[in-house]
Amino acid sequence: MTDVTRKDFDEVMVPCYSPMAVIPVRGQGARVWDQQDNEYIDFAGGIAVSCLGHCHPIMVSALSEQANKLWHLSNVMTNEPALRLAKKLVELSFADKVFFANSGAEANEAALKLARRYAADEFGEQKSKIIAFNQGFHGRTFFTVTVGGQAAYSDGFGPKPGDIEHIPYNDIEAFKAAISDDTCAVMMEPLQGEGGIISPSAEFAQTVRELCDKHNALLIFDEVQTGNGRTGEFYAYQGLGVTPDILSTAKSLGGGFPIAAMLTTEALSKHLKVGTHGSTYGGNPLACAVAEAVVNHISQPEVLQGVKDREALFLAELERINTQYPMFAEFRGKGLLLGAVLNKDWEGRARDVLVAAGEEGLLVLVAGANVVRFTPSLVISTEEIKQGLERFEAAIAKLYNA
Numbered sequence: 001m002t003d004v005t006r007k008d009f010d011e012v013m014v015p016c017y018s019p020m021a022v023i024p025v026r027g028q029g030a031r032v033w034d035q036q037d038n039e040y041i042d043f044a045g046g047i048a049v050s051c052l053g054h055c056h057p058i059m060v061s062a063l064s065e066q067a068n069k070l071w072h073l074s075n076v077m078t079n080e081p082a083l084r085l086a087k088k089l090v091e092l093s094f095a096d097k098v099f100f101a102n103s104g105a106e107a108n109e110a111a112l113k114l115a116r117r118y119a120a121d122e123f124g125e126q127k128s129k130i131i132a133f134n135q136g137f138h139g140r141t142f143f144t145v146t147v148g149g150q151a152a153y154s155d156g157f158g159p160k161p162g163d164i165e166h167i168p169y170n171d172i173e174a175f176k177a178a179i180s181d182d183t184c185a186v187m188m189e190p191l192q193g194e195g196g197i198i199s200p201s202a203e204f205a206q207t208v209r210e211l212c213d214k215h216n217a218l219l220i221f222d223e224v225q226t227g228n229g230r231t232g233e234f235y236a237y238q239g240l241g242v243t244p245d246i247l248s249t250a251k252s253l254g255g256g257f258p259i260a261a262m263l264t265t266e267a268l269s270k271h272l273k274v275g276t277h278g279s280t281y282g283g284n285p286l287a288c289a290v291a292e293a294v295v296n297h298i299s300q301p302e303v304l305q306g307v308k309d310r311e312a313l314f315l316a317e318l319e320r321i322n323t324q325y326p327m328f329a330e331f332r333g334k335g336l337l338l339g340a341v342l343n344k345d346w347e348g349r350a351r352d353v354l355v356a357a358g359e360e361g362l363l364v365l366v367a368g369a370n371v372v373r374f375t376p377s378l379v380i381s382t383e384e385i386k387q388g389l390e391r392f393e394a395a396i397a398k399l400y401n402a
């Protein structure tokens with residue numbers, strides 16, 4: 001039947017991943033099927049990417065329509081889908097200007113380069129310090145991974161981009177001590193995803209904004225994971241009441257088609273003049289056509305409200321499961337970016353939960369060794385949430401009673 005298997009991965013792929021044993025071959029809504037036609041409910045959503053589930057008709061028609069019109073031009077010319085998408089993102093956010101890229105890391109790379117260029121142009125080369133946060137995640141290019149808060153990810157690749165300081169997230173005193181007039185930018189997730197689903201306190205977020213203003217430092221929000229409705233707001237900053245100067249978005253933006261964007265203000269955008277930055281694929285018509293359809297759908301108030309309703313259902317069911325099989329210390333996160341934090345007895349066993357869930361036909365994620373993460377489709381049905389959580393309960397029960 002099939003001529004490739006998981007074994008081929010070890011033969012021909014660079015071993016920087018360790019994928020699950022099964023190979024999904026098709027998906028529909030919040031379900032996927034593997035090579036053996038086993039069915040899974042998908043609470044992982046391709047790591048917060050598949051915001052409309054798999055093969056949503058809106059995305060399929062946007063992609064196939066564009067596929068019959070025009071695939072690629074490069075930025076030597078602009079294109080209609082890119083312009084329409086940019087206008088929509090401007091309408092939906094604080095931003096006046098958009099730069100398109102192909103991945104979260106690239107959008108963050110653009111954000112960091114813009115911040116450094118702005119500071120150098122306006123204040124001089126000494127204003128180059130970047131403040132970022134422990135266990136933050138910003139991608140895998142060498143600049144972004146070094147700004148990320150896990151040194152293990154950036155060690156061992158030679159000299160690192162410099163002048164980057166990491167401090168604890170949510171620590172107002174540490175932040176006050178770190179920021180100065182030499183600070184160029186602060187890069188933070190408005191809810192840490194990979195780092196363990198950690199929300200900032202309102203006071204922390206406000207202090208960061210105020211001190212950035214005081215020291216002429218730019219505030220960069222990495223909304224690669226939180227953006228596009230994931231938290232129940234179109235962007236998480238809107239729920240936090242703190243507006244950044246630069247915002248990066250990717251993951252859910254294309255609903256599974258690779259695309260990313262950096263959003264910023266008119267004044268800042270002027271510092272990236274012709275020739276200062278670019279990308280061959282950035283703003284590709286296929287990607288932008290799909291993202292336009294995704295954004296138009298997700299940004300509707302009833303869809304965003306639907307995310308909040310689904311969050312409530314998830315939390316209520318998880319609490320119920322936890323009274324039956326007390327394995328979790330707390331549930332945290334926002335919208336459909338949720339984390340189940342293992343209690344002391346189960347510390348470090350998030351991966352065991354992921355594997356057990358897989359055996360019951362449920363795909364989940366982890367966020368570190370201690371947190372089981374859920375980032376399903378934002379339009380997953382109530383039925384599928386309930387059925388998925390039944391499978392989760394079965395997996396938990398097995399582990400609990402083992």
Ligand SMILES: *Cc1c(COP(=O)(O)O)cnc(C)c1O
Nearest residue numbers: 103104105137138139193224225
């Ligand atoms: C996933 C992620 C990135 C990296 O995105 P890529 O598309 O993998 O480059 C950056 N920042 C955050 C917050 C992310 O969750």
